[in-house]
Amino acid sequence: MLKRNELIFDLLVDHSTKIGKKVALVDGTEKITYEQLLESVITMGRALLGAGIKPGDRIATLAPPCRGFWICFLACAAIGATWLGLNPRYKRREFAFFIRDAKPKLIFTFSPFDGRNYDGEIEMILKDLNLDKDCKLVQFDDKSFNFTDFSDFLAQHWVLASEQLFHRSMIKVKDTDIAAIVYTSGSTGRPKGSMLSHRSLCRSAKASVGWMGQSLERAAMAFPINHIGSLSAIGMNVLAFGGTVYFMAHFRAADILAIGKKEKITFGGHNETTFQMLLESPQFEIEQMSSLKLLIHGGSKTSAETLRKFLPLNTNVSSVYAQTETCGYVLRSNFDASLEEMTNTIGKPIEGVEARICATDSYQDLGEGKIGELQLRFDWPFSGYLNDEFATKSIFTHDHFLKTGDLCMRRKDGNYEFIDRINNTFKSGGHTIYPTEIETVILEHPNVSMAAIVAVEDEKFGNIGFGFLTAKDDVTIDCSEIYAWLKKELANYKVPKKLKIMDSLPKLANTKIDRQRLLEIAYDDA
Structure with a gap:
């Protein structure tokens, strides 16, 4: 052929x-070879x-x-x-x-x-x-x-x-033909159909194989099939390597742990939400994940407290950065990175990727220590948005950098810190508020498991922060306790004016917090 x-x-x-x-695929008791x-x-x-x-x-x-x-x-x-x-x-x-x-x-x-x-x-x-x-x-x-x-x-x-x-x-x-359409999550607005070409998916996968290596020998796919994490991070990467994919119809912590132990899964990808699901499972034992050769985390900030519980695996751990529009991973932390680097940064650009930090109205790199939009240039970006020529033209700069819509800062050590989505930031009383910064502080409270901040309109301040959080299992918290914690750790203007404790936070299909739904709840409670 x-x-x-x-x-x-x-x-x-x-x-x-x-x-x-x-064996290329395992689905329940069925195994399918590459032939x-x-x-x-x-x-x-x-x-x-x-x-x-x-x-x-x-x-x-x-x-x-x-x-x-x-x-x-x-x-x-x-x-x-x-x-x-x-x-x-x-x-x-x-x-x-x-x-x-x-x-x-x-x-x-x-x-x-x-x-x-x-x-x-x-x-x-x-x-x-x-x-x-x-x-x-x-x-x-x-x-x-x-x-x-x-x-x-x-x-x-x-x-x-x-x-x-x-x-x-x-x-x-042709390699420029569109192989797949993957819709953005729509966590802050209407989903857009990202068009991914053969070339982009193949180049992204080969770039990932270059640093992920033997970890792609065996991987479980449990995230939704419409998510870039399933299509690219698992499906395409394992295919490019020549490994085995184990399909799981649901993401259930007990099943993830069981298949990890039984099949000696070598690659695992998680975020704060799924890490918590594993830790809270009655079946959780760190030894069930001992076959992992690489454990990555991304999509949202993972707390140091959470990640520290997985370090006894003594395997490679890396924070990563990816978007649907990047077709896969484009930044990662080094395998010898400190816990501080793995939790506070998204690492450095992988081979073949250029990164810069720019003001939203400029294409000049701001340099170290400055907050601006992360812009990336590489040879496997997506081809554009389906039925949205304006958004497609808007996301690329004149010199072919992809505008990620994420605020980041480059540190002296070359690592990039994720600050927040540009669309998530808001002004309150003239101050710029970064919800991720506040969420990070809330998550450092020993009794909090999840947190999210949204902005609601206010006559006096323009916007105010409305915080949502959940308690860890078997503990009780109240808002006064969290207010005291925040006032000790943050400037007064950053402290949310309202807090709400919930049994659980609404999530999108990709396990990210559904901020649109939280915004609706915030206005209902206002």
Whole structure:
């Protein structure tokens, strides 16, 4: 088979030739080798072609992490179609937004899942959007997620597309073609569809393999399939390395720990939220994670207290920085970094990445110790936002740096400190407030497990901080205790004017705190 560079399907072809008998995917009791995966992807690709799918058409998969979703993604990549994932946790309103925006030609639904039947919902959405004649639905089986459950679809369509047609379609795919659309989380506004090309995903994965190395031998995928953490940080990185992915339909701490011990998982990626879930699990024992060769943390600040509990693993630990728009990791802390560096910084640019700190109205580097927007230049950024030319033009500078929208500061040691999202900062009484700074101080309180600050309008100050927090298990806290803590640690103007203690904080599907929902709660309580 013809082999080219920087195309996703070619990574699979290469591994099927060199390590074909090696297990590529594990889904429950089912194991699929690289040879078998290639065969399944070709069969699925032919079925898509037989169903009338053309290069550039969009295919959606509504599913938890499972081998069926990965086969769909790779089959789309093979024939030049564009894949996007839909999270089973979405509500009807969210499904409607993504379907309206992406207009897929085909939607695969793993239904029912967790007792919810999606087919009826999706059919109604398609009718409401007048897309029911332009989009086909194919249902999978909740019980096994087995590739043979595609049988009706395959039987009807794969015979209509010969191997020669598949080959002709495959060789027409260019590395600049869009392989996937991954929507931003929408934590501060409307989600935008980030278009990721073959070249960007492949280059990002190869760059990650360069520093992650043997840790990619075995990794568990438990985050939603519509998240860059599943598609790139696990799926593409492990594929580029030639490792094994273990699919988990849910993120359950006990299951993560169990599979880590049983399968000797070598790579783990977490944030403060998922670290806490592991620590609070009755099954938690640090020895269950002893096979890890690399433990990374990112997406939100991880406290020193939390990270210190995982240091006895005596493995490589690294803080990382990534966005959907960067297609994967672009900064990381060194493996010999101190605990202070790992918790207070996002590290340094990886090989091939340039970074600078700029004022929002300038493209000149501000130098060390100055807070400004983190801007990055590298050769694998995303291709732009779907249906949003203005946002696409706005995110790149004239000299091809990506504007991250994050406020950071470069230290003398070369590490970058994450300060906050530009959209999260606010003015209160003329002072600039950085919610992440306040959240960090709250999390240092020994009885607090989670914290978030949002801004609400105020006649006197313009905006005031409204803080939300949760207590650790088996402890009780009150607002006066937190106020006293904050007034001891922060300037008075930084202390939130209002605090609310909750049993839990609302979260997005990617486990990040849902700040939009907190803002609604704040105004309801005002």
